[in-house]
């Protein structure tokens with residue numbers, strides 16, 4: 001059955017289920033035969049009022065461009081962290097301080113499509129310092145600091161389009177990678193016919209170095225590749241540390257995937273990259289320095305502001321000239337996920353259109369490389385022989401395998417998009433142990449620590465592409481959905497559904513105990529080095545510089561100061577620099593002004609300064625106020641600004 005047919009069938013089934021389950025008001029619902037089982041599930045996900053969840057779950061927002069944070073097992077939404085898209089709720093991308101964070105070489109780009117979350121690791125285990133997420137559309141990687149749950153760095157990836165194979169990382173967070181999905185022409189002359197694809201279009205794999213002390217990222221080097229499409233990637237671990245594995249499709253190098261089917265070949269590839277070798281080549285001065293402007297945006301916690309610089313150069317390595325750097329492993333039918341098990345020995349390929357799940361052996365790969373046991377070359381890069389690298393195949397796994405994660409007992413869990421199920425199998429024996437449907441059409445799945453050397457197991461979360469009848473209908477546009485499973489026993493068990501913000505692709509979870517104790521409560525006012533901070537009510541004032549009016553405003557329960565502003569004219573640029581003087585946890589103040597079309601509100605955390613720019617266009621009296629109910633006298637936190645004729 002082809003995938004669209006199956007999807008239609010699923011949709012049909014969904015509608016039927018909806019008809020069965022929808023109980024109009026006034027009817028008595030039938031007692032569900034599964035009531036006993038449901039009560040057990042409820043007990044497992046119930047987190048009593050005032051109690052905390054066991055795990056944080058960081059979920060990519062897909063086309064919302066954000067990251068959301070849930071508690072597991074309750075499925076409660078704790079926070080939406082704005083990353084690549086503006087967020088009027090707290091002024092991200094609207095405040096003068098956060099605007100530079102969304103700068104790129106294309107200018108201000110306040111939207112993206114974020115697919116994959118990666119939590120930082122030390123010695124192959126989660127360390128709770130940072131979360132990384134990719135921007136797929138305008139190629140970027142962001143770093144979120146888990147002390148503040150804020151985006152503190154965004155790096156644009158040069159020579160890339162569709163930053164999909166990203167931001168997977170090595171087991172000491174030495175490198176993050178960013179593999180380009182769309183091959184594109186590189187360099188100065190990009191005005192070429194699309195039909196010249198084979199000649200002019202190239203792929204790149206970026207290796208981003210992460211500075212251990214503060215997480216700061218920079219492009220260490222790029223590997224030039226043939227014009228294929230890179231999809232996903234994973235680093236080796238333990239024995240295979242030093243290698244990275246990238247799945248790629250369209251090895252036909254077709255530029256029109258509709259007319260020329262990109263899946264006509266029986267096998268595409270997983271590209272194995274020896275990044276330790278790359279480091280040696282770099283040291284020996286082998287790379288080519290290329291002009292590749294890219295934006296690098298960094299948030300400073302002392303000034304509470306972002307700055308954007310355009311960096312110019314990168315070093316590119318060409319594997320055609322550098323032996324031992326790259327090898328292709330054949331992988332059946334349009335591989336999507338490529339995942340490495342906790343031991344680092346097994347590499348799982350997932351051909352979207354394949355009837356088996358191939359599992360490769362790292363040791364066999366090394367042996368084949370040693371013996372130069374190649375089936376040939378692809379664009380001057382050696383291609384290993386499928387059978388010689390294969391550990392074995394999972395037979396009849398289901399339809400449309402996409403992604404695999406692991407538990408601590410040597411088992412793997414693979415998502416099946418087309419047959420809409422999760423299949424549990426044993427990595428050594430390759431035997432299928434269990435399968436369970438998802439509702440509906442699962443994409444990624446995630447086990448806490450399931451991509452590390454030390455999976456925590458216990459839960460698995462499915463991130464589904466289709467919601468249909470799972471919740472009360474909300475018109476044609478529905479929230480997307482996650483499902484929580486108990487995987488502590490031999491059989492998987494569905495516990496809970498919870499809706500997500502945007503399309504959830506990959507997500508990761510971490511024990512709350514590794515993050516919660518470090519969570520910051522307030523910024524220290526005395527450390528505030530914002531150039532326009534007013535660190536006490538006595539510093540509140542208005543200063544004019546030409547046509548710029550700077551309002552140094554303070555907020556503390558329960559007044560804004562100054563609260564009456566006059567002497568401002570149409571044509572002036574008004575900057576409201578708000579400093580929140582509070583030092584108590586959970587006392588933000590908000591700020592908004594009538595008719596400020598170019599802005600949203602500000603939400604200023606204790607000890608912090610943020611700026612709203614306003615260009616008044618008409619004469620009048622304009623009220624402003626605090627938007628966050630902060631005390632019994634919150635409604636008194638208000639004021640007026642008078643705008644006079646130019």
Ligand code: CUK
Nearest residue numbers: 115402443444505506
């Ligand atoms: S992709 Cu979304 S289901 Cu962008 Cu990681 Cu596989």
Ligand code: CUA
Nearest residue numbers: 626628630634
């Ligand atoms: Cu401050 Cu309401």
